[in-house]
Amino acid sequence: MKSVVALLQFCTSLPLGKPVDFEYFARRSYLYPLAGYVIGGIAAGVAYWITSPTVGAAVALAAVLVLSGCNHFDGLLDFGDGLMAHGSREKRVAAMTDRTTGAGAVAAGIVVTLLAFAGLQSTANLPAAILTAEVCAKVAMSYLTTLGVPFREGIHSYLHGFAKPWFLIPATLLALPLFLLPLSRASVALALVVTAVIVVLTLTLSRRIFGGVNGDVVGATNEITRAGIILLLALL
Template sequence: MKSVIALLQFGTSLPLGRPVDFEHFARRSYLYPLAGYVIGGIAAAVTYWIASPAVGAAVAVAVVLLLSGCNHFDGLLDFGDGLMAHGSRERRIAAMTDRTTGAGAVAAGIVVTLLAFAGLQSAAHLPAAILIAEVCAKVAMSWLTTLGVPFREGIHSYLHGLAKPWFIVPTILLALPLFLLPVPRMSVALALAATAVIAALMLALSGRLFGGVNGDVVGATNEIVRAGVILLLALL
């Protein structure tokens, strides 16, 4: 339970009392999907009672952002600046890691949020869609934590140093309860497949642009996977 509490204190803005040693989670980063069930479950419960698809979609996006403390969204903004920067790898890293917010950050935030919002409006079962997408987003974070070689010291390098290759397996197992939701099993399977594809693309892209992964890349992957899975479920 200490590992789960440490995860939720790190990955959510929920008031959970006295801080637990972060190392309890750091040694078990395969638990990331549990945060997805909590955040996505709360968002699903709230939107279940909202009849308007547009309002429900807006509320769902707002809830997941607020419950995550916007930490991963901040990573998306930083990643957007690094992605849009011109020049050498060092200049891209500098753009991603400085404290200013550029046009790349604004564009990344707007595009990803709009895709998630539009997709949720069209989803056949909005509560299930936001839950599936949030769990998949956390699955991707766990995979990048395990597989993403860090290019600098920071929270990601600490988590990556404690991660083991076999963490990928329990992460997948923790996503299997999604198949119990009232949606076609093929949709869930495709959502997990899309998660793997996006995670692989983010690993390849960050390796090429920055020489590895940092916390911003992991956070950006969370936001991009969520939006991508929502869009996929809406198209299905």
């Protein structure tokens, strides 16, 4: 249970009492999807009682951002700055890791949020969609933590140091309860496949542009995966 509490203290803004040693989670980063069930479950529960798809989508997205403390959204903004920076790899890394917020950050935040909002209000089952998207986003974080070679010291390099290749298996297995949701099995299966594709694309892009992965890349992948899965479910 200490590993789960440490996970939730890291991934959520929920009041969970005295801080637990972060290493409990670091040694079991395959537990990431559990945070997806908590965050997505709460957001789904709130959205369930809202009859307006537009309002429900807005509230659901606001809930996942607030519950996550906007930590991963902050990574998306930094990632956007790094992508939009011109020049050498060093300049791109500097743009991503400094404390200023540039046009790339604003563009990344707006585009990803708009796509998620538009897709979510178009889904046939909004609560199931936000829950599925949030769990898939956390599966992506687990995959990237395991596979993403860090280019600098930080939280990601610390987590990556404990990660083992077999972590991919339990992280995937923890997503299987999604098949119990009122969505077609094909939709859930495709969502997991798309999650893996987004991870591969992010890894490839980050290695080419930044020389590896850091916490900002992992956080951005969470936000991008959530939006991508929501769009997928809306189109299906």
